Amino acid sequence: xxxxxxxxxxxxxxxxxxxxxxxxxxxxxxxxxxxxxxxxxxxxxxxxxxxxxxxxxxxxxxxxxxxxxxxxxxxxxxxxxxxxxxxxxxxxxxxxxxxxxxxxxxxxxxxxxxxxxxxxxxxxxxxxxxxxxxxxxxxxxxxxxxxxxxxxxxxxxxxxxxxxxxxxxxxxxxxxxxxxxxxxxxxxxxxxxxxxxxxxxxxxxxxxxxxxxxxxxxxxxxxxxxxxxxxxxxxxxxxxxxxxxxxxxxxxxxxxxxxxxxxxxxxxxxxxxxxxxxxxxxxxxxxxxxxxxxxxxxxxxxxxxxxxxxxxxxxxxxxxxxxxxxxxxxxxxxxxxxxxx
Amino acid sequence: xxxxxxxxxxxxxxxxxxxxxxxxxxxxxxxxxxxxxxxxxxxxxxxxxxxxxxxxxxxxxxxxxxxxxxxxxxxxxxxxxxxxxxxxxxxxxxxxxxxxxxxxxxxxxxxxxxxxxxxxxxxxxxxxxxxxxxxxxxxxxxxxxxxxxxxxxxxxxxxxxxxxxxxxxxxxxxxxxxxxxxxxxxxxxxxxxxxxxxxxxxxxxxxxxxxxxxxxxxxxxxxxxxxxxxxxxxxxxxxxxxxxxxxxxxxxxxxxxxxxxxxxxxxxxxxxxxxxxxxxxxxxxxxxxxxxxxxxxxxxxxxxxxxxxxxxxxxxxxxxxxxxxxxxxxxxxxxxxxxxx
DNA sequence: TAGTGCATTGAAAGCGCTATCAAACGACGC
DNA sequence: GCGTCGTTTGATAGCGCTTTCAATGCACTA
Numbered sequence: 001x002x003x004x005x006x007x008x009x010x011x012x013x014x015x016x017x018x019x020x021x022x023x024x025x026x027x028x029x030x031x032x033x034x035x036x037x038x039x040x041x042x043x044x045x046x047x048x049x050x051x052x053x054x055x056x057x058x059x060x061x062x063x064x065x066x067x068x069x070x071x072x073x074x075x076x077x078x079x080x081x082x083x084x085x086x087x088x089x090x091x092x093x094x095x096x097x098x099x100x101x102x103x104x105x106x107x108x109x110x111x112x113x114x115x116x117x118x119x120x121x122x123x124x125x126x127x128x129x130x131x132x133x134x135x136x137x138x139x140x141x142x143x144x145x146x147x148x149x150x151x152x153x154x155x156x157x158x159x160x161x162x163x164x165x166x167x168x169x170x171x172x173x174x175x176x177x178x179x180x181x182x183x184x185x186x187x188x189x190x191x192x193x194x195x196x197x198x199x200x201x202x203x204x205x206x207x208x209x210x211x212x213x214x215x216x217x218x219x220x221x222x223x224x225x226x227x228x229x230x231x232x233x234x235x236x237x238x239x240x241x242x243x244x245x246x247x248x249x250x251x252x253x254x255x256x257x258x259x260x261x262x263x264x265x266x267x268x269x270x271x272x273x274x275x276x277x278x279x280x281x282x283x284x285x286x287x288x289x290x291x292x293x294x295x296x297x298x299x300x301x302x303x304x305x306x307x308x309x310x311x312x313x314x315x316x317x318x319x320x321x322x323x324x325x326x327x328x329x330x331x332x333x334x335x336x337x338x339x340x341x
Numbered sequence: 342x343x344x345x346x347x348x349x350x351x352x353x354x355x356x357x358x359x360x361x362x363x364x365x366x367x368x369x370x371x372x373x374x375x376x377x378x379x380x381x382x383x384x385x386x387x388x389x390x391x392x393x394x395x396x397x398x399x400x401x402x403x404x405x406x407x408x409x410x411x412x413x414x415x416x417x418x419x420x421x422x423x424x425x426x427x428x429x430x431x432x433x434x435x436x437x438x439x440x441x442x443x444x445x446x447x448x449x450x451x452x453x454x455x456x457x458x459x460x461x462x463x464x465x466x467x468x469x470x471x472x473x474x475x476x477x478x479x480x481x482x483x484x485x486x487x488x489x490x491x492x493x494x495x496x497x498x499x500x501x502x503x504x505x506x507x508x509x510x511x512x513x514x515x516x517x518x519x520x521x522x523x524x525x526x527x528x529x530x531x532x533x534x535x536x537x538x539x540x541x542x543x544x545x546x547x548x549x550x551x552x553x554x555x556x557x558x559x560x561x562x563x564x565x566x567x568x569x570x571x572x573x574x575x576x577x578x579x580x581x582x583x584x585x586x587x588x589x590x591x592x593x594x595x596x597x598x599x600x601x602x603x604x605x606x607x608x609x610x611x612x613x614x615x616x617x618x619x620x621x622x623x624x625x626x627x628x629x630x631x632x633x634x635x636x637x638x639x640x641x642x643x644x645x646x647x648x649x650x651x652x653x654x655x656x657x658x659x660x661x662x663x664x665x666x667x668x669x670x671x672x673x674x675x676x677x678x679x680x681x682x
Numbered sequence: 683t684a685g686t687g688c689a690t691t692g693a694a695a696g697c698g699c700t701a702t703c704a705a706a707c708g709a710c711g712c
Numbered sequence: 713g714c715g716t717c718g719t720t721t722g723a724t725a726g727c728g729c730t731t732t733c734a735a736t737g738c739a740c741t742a
Contacts, residue, residue: 002456002480004698015722020700030720050457051395052698055727060392062435062457069421072620076417080410083438092457094403094435097424115343116391116403116433139343223624250624257626260601279413283564283591283621285598345728356692361730371690393728396697 003044012040023048062092063306064117065299068124069097073278074295078145081299082121089307091118119306121145121299141309143302147191155305157298157320161192161275164291164324165199168273169245171289171326173207176334178243178271180209184229184255185247186221193218196247196275219251226251230258238269243332249274249281249290256284256331267333277327286330293324344385353381364389403433404647405458406640409465410438414619415636419486422640423462430648432459460647462486462640482650484643488532496646498639498661502533502616505632505665506540509614510586512630512667514548517675519584519612521550525570525596526588527562534559537588537616560592567592571599579610584673590615590622590631597625597672608674618668627671634665 005023009016014033021027022037029037040046054060065082067075079095086093094117119141124131135142135154144156172178183200185193197216204211219225226246234255237244246252252274259266266272266286274281277292301320309315328334346364350357355374362368363378370378381387395401406423408416420436427434435458460482465472476483476495485497513519524541526534538557545552560566567587575596578585587593593615600611607613607627615622618633642661650656669675 006698016699017701017722017724018720021721024700028720033720047456049396049698051392051401052727053700054392055390055396055698055729056700058727060457072417073413076413076420079417079420079436080438083436087437092435092437094433095420095424096428096433097421115388116401227626253624257624261626280621280624283594283598285602347728357729358692358694358731359690362691365730369689374690390728393697394730396699396728397730399697 002049003046005046005048007044008037008040008046011044012037060116060118061090062094062117063303064094064096064120065302066096066098066120066122073276077295078123078299081296081301082303083299084296085300085303089303091303091307093303119143119310121302121306123147141306141313143305145298145302153317155309155318155320157301157305157322159293159295159298159322159324161195161291161293161324162199164293164326165196165275166203167326168275168289168291169200169203171328171334172243172245172271172273172332173203173209176243176271176332178241180212180215180240180242182215182217182233182237182242182244183247184217184219184226184244184251186219188218193247196245200245221248221251223250223254226254227258228254230255231262234259234262234264234270238264243271243273246272246274249276249278249284249288252288252290252331253280253284256286256288260285267331271333272331274331281327281329284331289329289332289334290327291324292327294322297322343390344387346387346389348385349378349381349387352385353378400459401457402431403435403458404644405435405437405461406643407437407439407461407463414617418636419464419640422637422642423644424640425637426641426644430644432644432648434644460484460651462643462647464488482647482654484646486639486643494658496650496659496661498642498646498663500634500636500639500663500665502536502632502634502665503540505634505667506537506616507544508667509616509630509632510541510544512669512675513584513586513612513614513673514544514550517584517612517673519582521553521556521581521583523556523558523574523578523583523585524588525558525560525567525585525592527560529559531562534588537586541586562589562592564591564595567595568599569595571596572603575600575603575605575611579605584612584614587613587615590617590619590625590629593629593631593672594621594625597627597629601626608672612674613672615672622668622670625672630670630673630675631668632665633668635663638663 005016005019008019012019012033014037018029018033019037021029022034022041050060063082063086065079067078079093083093117140120138121143122135123145124147135144142154144154146158148156148158169181172181181200181204183197185197187193201211217229219229238259244252244255246255252272256266256272259270259272264270272288274288274290275293277290281288281290301322305318305320346357346360349360353360353374355378359370359374360378362370363375363382391401404423404427406420408419420434424434458481461479462484463476464486465488476485483495485495487499489497489499510522513522522541522545524538526538528534542552558570560570579600585593585596587596593613597607597613600607600613605611613629615629615631616634618631622629622631642663646659646661
């Protein structure tokens, strides 16, 4: 049984009220008494019981983070970012992954109802009526990550992929001078693919460039399928002096490897650019020109927003837009590429 | 203010004791009364206050997971595994990353003293006196991940890398017939490098093969440095018909790319194998023969052990050894490689 | 009718903390 | 000497829950 506030009080010959005052530092305590209490605390190795405290204050200093069952870098980067900031602000982080098929409502209900967390950051892969309904039920500060739920009053953090995608494509068109660009994305329904594709169309139109029917491919974000597509297409692409805009780094890597396997040079025969700036981007040869998506910043920002709302519940709901950033490496064949990055 | 047990009691016209009995299901409650209470609970959307409950039961059903500030796959895989199992067992997971330089004691103290968590899984990158001392202080069920702290009574989960490494090297020697194998590891002080190197030496000796002075290289687990080493060495290696055992997949990828860049064929001119079976392993061309390290199982096992001890505190400390597993793909040049995996 | 046993329920005592209110005390001006 | 004030402290009422113990009601036996 760990020491309680009563034990400290006894040892310091004061009442528990005084100990509490010393602990919370709000009220004035005589210098001499404080010293006595503090040394009693240290002697006993006392630290206040979180449950008792939470029961009174209705604060746990724990934040919940609800994520879809992501693999890989995104998952860990969000957690890392959130965790770091939470630590800085004196909070702990409770993580819950939702299984892929679940819409998140079940788990979010659990977490929120459970009543342990002071605030909640939620990332939902699939927005639907049930999701929305369960979000409405949350009565603690809530931040939605990377997904826009219309009509609900809560803070959100999104990443503006479009800006980065536009910058990337303008770079291909204006700086590198490509006239034909193929797009390789994920499923047509995928939100990221939609964003990136729309940037692609916009820039192509803006530059007055043609988008042929066969220039847009919908795959599954995997290396292998992109490699297979590459095997079939790289010769044709290189004959047309194309660039390929893959909607993530993994597919870009697959296409590069397919090109290399076909005896082509990247970027001389074919330029390939990716998206996300994951670990992979610096592992391909040539290194990938891509767009950096600030995942860990998103985690950190979510924690920030929750804490701000915790301090000031009246603050109007805000939407924080994080910019994605063009990272130029060698795979675009751009002369200004700075070798390493 | 969420409804309390009193609200439920009022609505069902019973005392709070009865409501509590219904909630916990330990004591017998009249069928009819139970129905009334249950519908009152549902009507009010009541769920018990965790703090009040924790205060009585001294259980939060939250487990702590303390990890070094890892990037990438390991980090997220451990969390994923732990999280899944925790969910299955009705626990929540609280994550803390420790900054790289920290020895973990500070944070562990925070988490444990704080008193929120019922149990703790800790992964320490650096074992020293301070770490050991702070581990001793933990009074709740503790599981140490992937690190052996001598003399402390607690459960631990380790991954037997050596078995996998031995299997890998025997495969190179016995099945593929390589007589010269170079080793590319991390720093000499790195625990993983030590394990993998010792497996290397053991198998080489067992097979009566020579290890030349220049056959062992200590790098930093990075792609780039491995690539550079590769650029300098691949020709020589291939002349000797060597295989290269890289102590992780990333370095293996670097060496493969260096070999390809030098116009060599992998595995025909040079075989390269890796370790860890990360995402990278299936992204290289040829795909990597490597050793799978069950990170997510480690997370799950940690949660299991904590919960077992929670149920039965008297259980003797146990050490769970997870086996690593040889994964044969194409990069070893072994005829039995099954193309895809 | 009184006594016994069982099933069901309620009253009340904490768990360890914070917060409110009142008490104690010396200093001060009148 | 007496009220007034400011400083410091203690007593105590909960927060929402579990748990112990006692009370109630009823069937059954003697």
